[in-house]
Amino acid sequence: MNATLTSLYRHPLLTASDLELIAAAHKSVSLKKRDFILKKGHVANAYFCVEEGMIRSYVYDYAGNDITTGFIGKDELAIDVVSLFTRVPSEEYFQALTDCKCQMIDLDAFQQLYHSIKGLNEWGRAWMSESLFALKQRTISMITDSATERYARLEAQHPQILQQAPLKYIASYLGITDSSLSRIRKERCKSL
Amino acid sequence: MNATLTSLYRHPLLTASDLELIAAAHKSVSLKKRDFILKKGHVANAYFCVEEGMIRSYVYDYAGNDITTGFIGKDELAIDVVSLFTRVPSEEYFQALTDCKCQMIDLDAFQQLYHSIKGLNEWGRAWMSESLFALKQRTISMITDSATERYARLEAQHPQILQQAPLKYIASYLGITDSSLSRIRKERCKSL
């Protein structure tokens, strides 16, 4: 049984046989570094469960700066919920930051699962509310914490990101310039 | 038929008779200014549809500062999704900013509706993905926009907030101090 899917779809209402159905509905896909799984302006028609590698989501701000909105690593879901389920064009780009292995499922297959597996909608609700929660935490952190604190937090909570992503993307994710991040890291070293 | 509920539960899969069932499951409640509908540490067991007035959600940061996380106005939902559906203590406070009239529904009643009305889960998914989207926009705005721009955006998009909320709450919502907000508003006036 696929470990990534088992981890991602872990939920009290999903049985082992549900998991098999779920796994059967996913397709294994490989992505090469820089491949896009979704671009701004297109309507999403699938989502991706990351088994290996990392995907980055980003937007351009009014001044044309590339702003990283998220990093999706192992055992996480790369998805634009709004675009996929309400069939509107995405506002974001989703691009492989490294070569990746993913389990992909398209909307049709998902809808079928959704109707045949009772617990899946509870699972979906749980997943979304966790995402909402995580995003809320991030927003609060952007307001109340200094850049140094935000960096420390990221380092503590998501060390894999620091290993896989170039600093400039991490900088924009933290809401600072890459120069500032560089200086913050220099300070961090001194204090060790 | 209650206008707030009609507006809130508007969805292609919800029929007029669904709406009647939904409305019947809600209870009308009045809140007085400063009443709490949820406090940090408590598990939510209902949510509130605002008909009149405004509710504010907030947290305290590490330094004890009161940080506004959201304003919920007319025809919007005051809810801690995570707490309500996953039965964990809330991280936030939800307090009436003004006297309010609300339609309230508790978890039990909601679950019953949820199982008896087919379209309700699609509605919920749509609602959540919209919330996720709005929050994402806010996070990006915190990163890419200046305080002045964030204020201008709030003024354009949610003028009711400016009318109903004290500036200090708006300031913390925008991620600045009330002094700064005051100065921003002064500048704004000059340029008119």
Place this chain on the structure above:
DNA sequence: TTTATTTCTTGTCCTAGGACAAGTACAATG
């Protein structure tokens, strides 16, 4: 009315982090 309490403004001074530009160190590609 008088006294508090909260809301908002304003002043002075200071700092985190931006803008821009130059320099180093690897990788990738012809």
Place this chain on the structure above:
DNA sequence: CATTGTACTTGTCCTAGGACAAGAAATAAA
């Protein structure tokens, strides 16, 4: 091999917005 990027660091100088403190002005409470 030379070359063109891409990633990262560092320097100088500058500005948005914070900290703190002291008024006004408006609400509420006594």
